[in-house]
Amino acid sequence: MTTRLLVHALIRVDGTVGADELYRVAELFGMSEQQVRLCVKRLVTEGRFTHEGRGRKAVLHAAADTLRELAPELDFLQLAYRQDTGLAPWDGRWHLAAFAVPESARPARDALRECLRHLGGAPLQGGLYVCANAWEPYLREAAAELGVPDALTLCTTTDLCRGGLTDPVELAAALWPQEEIAEGYRVLSRIAEPRLARLTGTTALSPDELLVIAIELAAELTRVMEPDPLLPLELLPRPWPGTRARELFARCWTALREGEAGGTPPILFRRYAGASFPPAGPPG
Structure with missing residues (x-):
């Protein structure tokens, strides 16, 4: 932390x-x-x-x-849970974004590049990035706010070839560090499991204990999701550790929100308050 x-x-x-x-x-x-x-x-x-x-x-x-920068995170969390539950299957389209910002607007160029990476984009070559999810609204908004809306070019394709690779699964494995991301989710699971046991145990937790657990969980989820491009499950190895980790998080968060009824709401990461978590159940 x-x-x-x-x-x-x-x-x-x-x-x-x-x-x-x-x-x-x-x-x-x-x-x-x-x-x-x-x-x-x-x-x-x-x-x-x-x-x-x-x-x-x-x-x-x-x-x-x-x-x-913080606002889209709730949208991404919702997308992740929809993917985990099969409600957001991949449509087979790659989303491409290219930009050409002159040196005179270098701060805007750097900020736009950082936005592409934050949204899960992987570089294909100079100024050209790819994502497996629809990111166009976020990119248009960012380019407009940076004053370079005309510098951005967007398109989609179902026929992507890079270095001779055309298979979507192979492309995803080559473009994004999947094992590094997967290990981050394994760590999240190891952190969430004992906290879930405390939250659902028979010993009542104090408001401060609830608050600490809530911040620890939200901070760890944020840490692991920041580099995650949220690839559709069709492009990932199975089982994908992110699915289990997010379900454990959802069960913990449900227990924390139930604790609010006692008048001790955990005050943290308020942008997660509107998340529609899936029904709690045993992690798969």
């Missing part, structure tokens, strides 16, 4: 983070006030947040770029 990730975890729906809440939760993770202050200072210096007020009464306001 990093201090930066903790700040992201506590962003409210209105884009703010209360310093009093941030310092209190940081203490639960053994983070010092100095760590928090230095992290906040870096985030403000980087333009990720603005700062209003002093001490524990201060309020952080997330910048538009910060919110934009």
